Amino acid sequence: MNMTGRKASKKQARQQKDMALSKEQQQAAISQWESLAPHIEDHVKELNETLKANTYVAGTAVHTDADVKVFQAVLPxxxxxxxxxxAANRxxxxxxxxxxNTVPGLTESKLVLDLDAALPREIKEKPKKKEPEAAAAAQGKKDTKKKDAGVAAAAAGSAGAAVPKGKPTDPEAMAKAKAAKEAKKAAKAKLRAQQEADAKASQxxxxxxxxxxRVGFIEKAIKHPDADSLYVSTIQMGDEDGPxxxxSGLVKHFPLEAMQQRYVIVVANLKxxxxxxxxSSAMVLCASSPEGKVEFVNPPAGSQPGDKIFFEGYDGVPEKVLAPKKKIWETVQPHFTTIDDFTAVYREEGKPDAKLVNKKGEPCKCSTIVGAEVR
Structure with a gap:
């Protein structure tokens, strides 16, 4: 496979790239690959690309627990x-x-590889150019369309020249003209109403x-390597590009084991x-008492990562990112609290409490705190 020769020539370059990754990036990568290991069959291409630039999966100079877990999952x-x-999985x-061959006791049955086999170079595919005949055919089709359009325009011009000027006198034509006028008027009214609604919402x-x-699922949490009060969690929340x-500043409120493999509610569009x-790309929603007790706001049973959560009457399209200058979160969050049955609500003066629910109308609750600050 000619791997032996290439290993020596690329080893130094790989080590330099490995050292370029910060300790925090490596720890986050370790956590991510450990959580992906049980589903590695869905991430083969991603793993191959990662190892294209790194000796080990987390970009470290030596192997880690993540390498061992992913190895055991991917070996079969x-x-x-x-x-x-x-060639594709080199x-x-x-x-x-x-x-x-370097980690003792990792496997009893080793994968046998032909290290002298020749492999083709990895070539990035470029978009194929159109064949001359296909291009000519496409151009011919385009010219035909232009010609047909010209003929149609000429015919329309001739027909138009034969139509007498002035208002139509035929009843059918008059009805069509009236319908077109009413449709145009209705479209203008709809546009004006939408503009007024947008202006009202803005005000x-x-x-x-x-x-x-949204509903989030904590796949794994670790302590922040440089902050005693912080946990670093890998949370699946329905994004296409993964967790x-x-x-989260929850170290003094929850033991590390309480942060593992659990469903939570997340604020997914904070900057x-x-x-x-x-x-950090989101925030875990919690309820806290004046005495400092903190509990998770739990999603309804049977929830799945990415399920939408909203306050009743406010099931709109959220902002892509909450712009700090608009102070949206700072304005809305102080109205979040919990009621007697521990359900989280949005409370606004002069209006009934709006419960925090899913699409089925099932409420989201903390465990024991009434009148909590929810954030």
């Missing part, structure tokens, strides 16, 4: 499937060969519907912030 797949297409197979100020509240990294070197 490598033995049965990946080895059949060495980086995973290189990594498997490295670990099985009304921030609304709970602007907050993107997000979220920092991402860096917290002691780790970028």
């Amino acid at each position: 797949l490598a033995t049965s499937v990946l080895v059949k297409d060495v 980086h995973i197979l290189r990594w498997v060969d490295l670990l099985q 009304a100020g921030p609304s709970p519907s602007m907050i993107d509240l 997000r990294t979220v920092c 991402p912030v860096s917290m002691r070197g780790i970028k």
Whole structure:
């Protein structure tokens, strides 16, 4: 496979890239790959791309627990499937060969690779150009369309020249003209009403519907390497590009084991912030008492990551990102609290409490706190 020759030539470059990753980035990557290991068959391409630029999965200079967990998950797949297409999976197979020969006791049955096999170079595919005949055919079709359009225009001009000027006298034509006029009038009225509604909404100020509240699932949480009060969680919240990294100041309120493998509610459209070197891309919603007791606001049973959560009467389209200058979160959040049955609500003077619910109308509750501050 000519891997032996290439290993030596690329080793130094890989080590330099590995060292370029910060400690925080490596820890976040370790957490992410450990959570992806049980579903590694869905992330083979991503794993291969990661190992294309790194010796180990987290970009570290030595192997970590993440490498061991991913190795154990991917080995059966490598033995049965990946080895059949060495060219496409070369980086995973290189990594498997490295670990099985450098980590004692990792596996009893090693994957056998032909290290002298020649592999084609990896070439990035470029979009194919149209064949000359296909291009000519397309141009001919385009010219035909132009010609047909010209003929139609000429025919329309001739027909128009034959129509007498003035209002139509035919009853059918008059009815069509009247219908077209009424449709145009209705469209203008609809546009004007929409503009007035938008202006009214703008004047009304921030609304709970602007907050993107969702169900999240904490796949794994660890303590922040440089902040004693923070947990760093990997949370699945229905995004197509996978889980997000979220920092939460909950160390003094929950033991680490209470942060593992649990459903929570997240605020998903706050502007991402860096917290002691780790970028946090959401916030876990909690309820707190005046005495300092803190509890999770729990989603309804049977929830799934990404399920929409909203306050009754405010099921709108949330902002993509809450712009700090607009003070949306700062204006709306002080109205969040909990009632006697521990349900979270949005409370506005002169209006009934709006419960925090899912699409089925099932409420979201904390465990024991009434009159809580929810944030």
